[in-house]
Amino acid sequence: MAPPTAARAAADSAPMAGPAAGEAAPADGRGEGKLDMVRSAPVSLGQAIGIAEKRHPGTKSLRIETDVIAEGLVYRVRAARDGQVWESVVSAISGTVLSDQLSPARADADGDERAEMATLEAVGPGMSEAVAVAERSTRGRAVLGELQIERGKLKFVVVVLAGDDFKEVVLEPPGARLRRPPSLPPSASPDRRQPHAPGIKEPS
Numbered sequence: 133m134a135p136p137t138a139a140r141a142a143a144d145s146a147p148m149a150g151p152a153a154g155e156a157a158p159a160d161g162r163g164e165g166k167l168d169m170v171r172s173a174p175v176s177l178g179q180a181i182g183i184a185e186k187r188h189p190g191t192k193s194l195r196i197e198t199d200v201i202a203e204g205l206v207y208r209v210r211a212a213r214d215g216q217v218w219e220s221v222v223s224a225i226s227g228t229v230l231s232d233q234l235s236p237a238r239a240d241a242d243g244d245e246r247a248e249m250a251t252l253e254a255v256g257p258g259m260s261e262a263v264a265v266a267e268r269s270t271r272g273r274a275v276l277g278e279l280q281i282e283r284g285k286l287k288f289v290v291v292v293l294a295g296d297d298f299k300e301v302v303l304e305p306p307g308a309r310l311r312r313p314p315s316l317p318p319s320a321s322p323d324r325r326q327p328h329a330p331g332i333k334e335p336s
Contacts (some may be wrong), residue, residue, distance in 0.1 A: 169205045170198060170273055170293055173224040177207055177274040178263040183227055184209035184220040185260075191218065192252045193259040195278045196244055203230060210235065212249045248279045252287040255305045260289035266301035270294045 146291035154236050159318040168222075175183075177196055185191050205224035210217055219235040223227070237245040249319030252258070263274045280289050 137189050156305070162259075165294070166200070167293060169224075170275055173205055173273075175207075175222070175224045177226045177229065177277065178260055178267070179275075180207035180209055180222040180224070181211075181260045181263065183222050183229065184218070185230075187220060187229060187232060187260075188213060188218050192216075192249075194248055194252075196243070196259065197276045197278075198224070201230075201309075203311065206230065209243075212237070212252070216248070217245060217247065217249075243279060243281060247281065248286060252279075255286070257288075257305045259288060262303045262305075263290050266290035266292050266302060269301060270299045272299065 175196065179186050179198055184196075185193060188211060191213040193209055193211045194217065195208075195210045197208050199208055201221075203223060203225075207222045207224060209220045209222060212218070213221065215237070217235045217237050217299075219231075219233060220229055221231045223230055237249070250286050259279075263277050265276075267274055267290075270292045272292035274290050274292050276300075278293040279287050280287050285304060288305070290301045290303070292299050292301065325327065
């Protein structure tokens with residue numbers, strides 16, 4: 133079976149890639165060092181969300197992913213409030229915000245951030261709660277979190293590194309239906325774990 137969409141994206145991006153960001157992970161296992169960076173990082177992806185959102189009070193995260201730059205392992209967080217989006221780069225080693233700037237809202241085949249922002253304002257749980265549930269249910273460490281629109285509903289998609297495998301957890305908060313969903317093809321996959329999680333409850 134084909135790997136889940138978000139899990140495949142996480143596997144293709146640093147630090148899951150090979151020696152350079154964006155390269156495919158070597159088949160001989162040399163990419164294991166990159167996985168170890170995630171496992172041993174003092175600052176988790178969930179903590180990075182809190183750091184970025186605290187920098188801009190009232191924001192909610194739309195997407196967060198891992199990356200490797202000259203300073204080491206980092207998290208790229210896109211958080212939004214009142215129609216504005218900030219992109220912050222948070223060190224996974226120290227928790228320091230290395231860069232922080234306004235960024236145009238994205239609208240492409242992967243999603244419409246303006247529609248996602250409008251829906252997030254109407255729901256209670258945010259990305260940090262979804263990441264916490266995903267990590268508890270898989271006993272791993274999150275490497276990517278994003279929002280997806282499926283059949284007119286907003287969902288949290290979290291990819292977790294559990295052991296040597298990537299697991300994708302999809303959570304649907306209550307009341308997360310879009311008023312005007314964009315015309316995007318459904319991206320459901322039989323490989324996905326889709327626990328019933330009203331109010332972002334932990335899967336059984």
